[in-house]
Amino acid sequence: MSIIDWFAKKQKAPSKAERLNIPGDLWIKCPSCSEVLFTKDLEVNYKVCNHCNFHFRLSPEERLLYLFDKNSFVESDSNLKPIDFLKFKDTQQYSSRIKNAQQKSKKHEAVTIGQASINNKMVNLAIMDFFFLGGSMGSVVGEKITKIIEAAVENQHPLIIFTMSGGARMQEGLLSLMQMAKTSSALALLSEKKVPYITVLCDPTTGGTSASFAMLGDIQIAEPGALISFAGPRVIEQTIRQKLPDGFQKSEFLLEHGMVDMVTSRPDLKEILFDLVTLLDPREEVKK
Amino acid sequence: MSIIDWFAKKQKAPSKAERLNIPGDLWIKCPSCSEVLFTKDLEVNYKVCNHCNFHFRLSPEERLLYLFDKNSFVESDSNLKPIDFLKFKDTQQYSSRIKNAQQKSKKHEAVTIGQASINNKMVNLAIMDFFFLGGSMGSVVGEKITKIIEAAVENQHPLIIFTMSGGARMQEGLLSLMQMAKTSSALALLSEKKVPYITVLCDPTTGGTSASFAMLGDIQIAEPGALISFAGPRVIEQTIRQKLPDGFQKSEFLLEHGMVDMVTSRPDLKEILFDLVTLLDPREEVKK
Amino acid sequence: MTKILEFEKPIVELYEKIEQLKALSKSGNIELEKEIQRIEKRAKKLKMDIYSNLSPHQIVQIARHPNRPDSSSLFRLICEKFIPLHGDRQFRDDPSIVGGIGTIKGQRVILIGHQKGHDTKENIYRNFGMPHPEGYRKALRLMEMAQKFSIPIVTFIDTPGAYPGLGAEERGQAEAIARNLREMSSMTVPIISFVIGEGGSGGALAIGVSNKLYMLEYSVYSVISPEGCASILFRDAKKADEASKSLKITSVDVMGLGIADGVIPEPMGGSHNDWKNLSKDMKKQIVSDLKNYKLIKPEAIRQERYKKFREMGEFQV
Amino acid sequence: MTKILEFEKPIVELYEKIEQLKALSKSGNIELEKEIQRIEKRAKKLKMDIYSNLSPHQIVQIARHPNRPDSSSLFRLICEKFIPLHGDRQFRDDPSIVGGIGTIKGQRVILIGHQKGHDTKENIYRNFGMPHPEGYRKALRLMEMAQKFSIPIVTFIDTPGAYPGLGAEERGQAEAIARNLREMSSMTVPIISFVIGEGGSGGALAIGVSNKLYMLEYSVYSVISPEGCASILFRDAKKADEASKSLKITSVDVMGLGIADGVIPEPMGGSHNDWKNLSKDMKKQIVSDLKNYKLIKPEAIRQERYKKFREMGEFQV
Ligand SMILES: [Zn+2]
């Protein structure tokens, strides 16, 4: 569970995208190459550092903006809300963790689902949000992912899921684990219906998320430099008692090890996604 | 193609089961542990050295004797004969190689097929014969293997194939290679019919034979110490320019590498085969 | 020799005292006899007190007991006939997952389970029951064979989790687990699972997408190990005790969450001294379930399983 | 720079001479002009003589020419749109097999091919076009995707053979090839294959169980390399020339054996100087075949393929 790393980072390290102390947040320092970037430029460039290709983490809204047709997104099931059914309390009540996350994000949960179009081609869509409790998968995330898969089974439009998650949400105990089985089972139905399913693995995709719907795409695309793994780097280092090699569990490593079809820079992503959903969808053939 | 090794051995090494110079062939020296064995004892012990478990190579007749119900074997397609359709001549005409092999073995080809019973359970059967041109697969071997697969598709009795072959028969050119596709294609039909297929990999099983029907069993059993590989050890040594580790490509190595379900000594084989064909055959369930 | 857990010590000490007194009492001392009876009574009460009030953390210790029955042994105790099968046909035979084909009361079954060792040497060989991807791929191969030949599947769960190591990551641990989840869900043969010891996270679930899930009384099933949870959420590795309470991981809790369909009772204090009786109860459960599933159409078996997992989750609409 | 094969040298020398004379003739020497014309005629005749009488051994050299068009380049020349896809989802992305999805005259196709390099560095990266098991498993994954989404498959064969090495054996080279043969045979989408260079044994066939097989004019397809055959059967590695005759490996011979369905003509002496025209002819063939297969039911496409291989073999009843 590399949620461990997320918590660890949260505790010790300063926020990755360290904002410089300049009024108006006009400038930002690239956490990878330390180059100082003009925020406006960065936003125009899909939040990719034009010096080192570092991909800043995106919110669901930003992904919609960059990759899908303007105003085409219709959200569904935004009403589903997590509950603290185990009355789970560690250093904090789960219920108050939820509340904080909801207030900060103005959203109920760590995934947004719905339909959108990409160059006028309709797709089903789920976008995870690491900024909401580390994108962890609890009952609501599992339910919404399952619902969008079921929608795709029904409407037969291709499904694209952007994964960005530290894994299962421990505060929901075993029911969070079961979301892995729930979402993967739904994908079996989708696969039988021969509806194309594409995953875009974003930084990070680990634990219970990677070991379920994230790894089951017909086509798997990774954003450059993303951490994609089952176990997190810290857990592995603790287990094997040695430092991990550079680039271990990063997108490019996964490409080499046959786990993803391609590592695609964000500016090229829309075109690739459009081409793939069009090429894979059997109904496109008929149209011609 | 480890047929290379077979030819090499044939040229240089003395016959493996080196017979001692004693009248009547009463004694034989184990090529593995060099123990001198009383031929009669060896035959009673399934031709397995009782000192080191070395498995002597068997003829099809011996396998029938050891493993199947007495007189239960009914051979089919024994009439098929190889022809030298390419007029292939190396140091010898292929046609005269065939003639010699046929005279020595009193058989037309390197595989014997038919039906037999094992503890009264009927099975389809193919037994390859390394003593006939290195068990190489030409048109007739491919055809007979295909015919017994098709028989199993028809009669639904489980299929057991004993593989023992150096690979494709070069003297039949590309048509010998195509036997790999032919036999494997027939196995796709068998698999769809859900008829159990068990392979018993005997020493040696290499090249085009291992890379087709030999590796496609629902259950794969290896005789102890058998060489089972795609490329032969000599070819690999020439390619990588180093000695191979001990036991490389032997049955036990394949077990470790997940390629076979078990390594079974010949005295236990009949019982295991009976159990497996009974357990796998869906029709046995109904009988009870 | 059976390992003595910390909380078992007072009981064991009393019984040792009883043994000592018994040795002395050979001389026929009536006072001594009375004392023995008194202590025996006390021991019985103490045992009851301790074992009926085990904390989740203590149950975890029983679930991890080195003498706890293992998958292979249970296969052999439960089946009349059992033939082990090996290999993923791709990379390696992973010793931390075992499997094979056998009969249970004459009925054909494919059995698959995590395999721990009972001593250090065996545990190293079995990687402490933590599979690599090839272990899950072997399991899938066997399940696909079961599906092909219409043979019911029985799985035994007993793992701290999927192995977090270099090779495991390189060879796609996440992919292997994910694929199993998906493929198990679409099988039309019945799948019956037992958590026999530790049900550790995704590494457990990867052979646990079943129609029926049973917890042995002293087994646990959790999204993360109590130790892991403690060090992450509680920021104190020593709070495993507390974490194991919060996570709801005991057989009773897992029943309560609607995830387990039943609990298989064990002798007081756990099965590590009595594998045989446990295996009888497990066998009874399997036989009864298989009998029921014979009456259900394959597609309905699949749908039952789908529905079961589809409904899991607690949230507000 | 294009490599000059041994038998091409006399031609190349003549053309060099012509170039030299042309350089001199800038002065306008009429005698020289005549001489040039004479030699040009001779060169043309020599070329015709040599290329129309190539021995199988010489054709092998053309088939292995370092500048021969490779799979990736042909994909891009043939397709209007092409997206490379990677990985077996289990172990590694094998660079000696490439693949992807694209369109050919608007029709969706999955393309797969062996990939050699054009120089030493690239060849080392591509392992000289000799796949490991993971290469075949990647190919199978793509073919299964094609089957799932009803997309026709096109494969380009160009390999000395499956790699004979330690890792390849450990990871089940034989199993990987065998599985591909079986799985390809049961696909209901059309499969069209081209031997574009070297068709080396089982390593070639593993992506070649197709409905239609075409040989490029100067490609070869053989059960074993001529060198291997020479050293085994002829007991003299230097007899590769003779072996290549006996084995019947040229495009015309493979047609003659009923294994190839057609030969794609190449410019005299081979395509290494003209990839583009070759790709046009290949495209024409693919487009025409795909058009035909659109009229055939999926099950019939499978049966056609089965029947084709079922009938292969020469023997006496
Ligand atoms: Zn940067």
Ligand SMILES: [Zn+2]
């Ligand atoms: Zn011996």
